Amino acid sequence: MDLDFSPEDQAFREEVRAWMRANVPPKAGPEIGLPSHLETQAAWERKLGKQGWLAYNWPTEYGGPGWTATQRYIFDTERAAAGAPVGSPFGLAMLGPVLMSFGTPEQKARYLPPIAAGEVFWCQGYSEPGSGSDLASLKTTAVRDGDHYVVNGQKIWTTQAHWASYIFCLCRTNTEVPKQQGISFLLIDMKTPGLEIRPIMTIDGHHHLNEIFLSDVRVPAENLVGKEGQGWTIAKFLLTHERTAIAGVSDSLYQMDELRSAVASDPSLAEDPLVRRRLAALEVDLMALEYTNLRTLDRVAKGQPPGPESSGLKVKGAEMQQAISEAQVELGGLSALPWMSDDAAGHDVFRSATQRYNFLRASSIYGGTNEIQKNVLAKLLLGAG
């Protein structure tokens, strides 16, 4: 979509584009866009951090560039268009806003600068076996013992836990009150004795996920964010930010561009009316999604929270990512078969399509499943239930 930028924003776009051209590492093959290699991802985040652009959604007082919503939008689309990965979201898009709103001055001073500099990875300890969609039923306990909490339980599906220095964790601190009121939000050092990480491999062939076992893990009480029992409020606040980030609109625009150029380079595809029709349908959906994304960004720019619309964005964003990757696999044909694609002629986007397709099956699950988002939308926007 061609947006009418002011001359200042246009100049900003040129600056970001030139920087990306000079600094994005050469395409590393199918992994690009899916953060699965620690060294590549860490080096990229430090480079952005040094430039002051990693925490690009943050205000200057916390180490962000203090950009306007339009500048943030421009930065993210240029980043994606250059084929560069997003920063790991757990510190940047999730914990950062939480600490800015609920953290003590000490917590802000200690944890925010290393996130903005790209010096540290965080992970998110929400889900447990049996407590995913029904998150408030979580059973991991944190019992106060002097100036510590003692944490026991299990977390699961913890993305990048094996990279992370810290985990932000929802724990039950009170079993006597209604379940939402008994939850607290704790920051835990991953090296604390009693915390064990076990890997879970996924169908895309990478190690993104983990299980975490916590046995008598002693956490300083000063690592409680907000008040005891305020964890559910914080969790909900964080999830709206997570869902807006998950929609991945800039990356879908990039993948769509790649698909369009792959099709254009192959006359048997480019001249096929069914293929053209499929591309057109994807383009229309993507444009509608982009407008919705811009509306949400506008709310945030005016100082309002992303709101329940972030659930709609998450649903459509996930569907879009899946639909584009499906088209990439199906139109790629032989080039998209992983066991043939090293030798097969064909565009890069087809060669990496199967891995992306498999990974993106999860996009309608993580951050709260699409079914749950539809329930949220029905309740908050339509007043149902």
Ligand SMILES: Cc1cc2nc3c(=O)[nH]c(=O)nc-3n(C[C@H](O)[C@H](O)[C@H](O)COP(=O)(O)OP(=O)(O)OC[C@H]3O[C@@H](n4cnc5c(N)ncnc54)[C@H](O)[C@@H]3O)c2cc1C
């Ligand atoms: C790749 C990936 C990365 C993830 N990363 C993290 C992470 O870093 N940290 C973290 O804490 N969690 C993470 N998760 C976990 C994710 O948030 C949960 O998987 C998700 O919330 C669903 O929970 P569940 O797996 O327990 O499924 P369940 O809640 O058991 O759901 C199973 C099915 O039932 C449906 N369902 C359940 N309840 C309802 C309902 N009321 N109405 C309609 N349908 C319903 C669901 O939509 C789903 O299809 C990750 C998951 C994946 C796949």
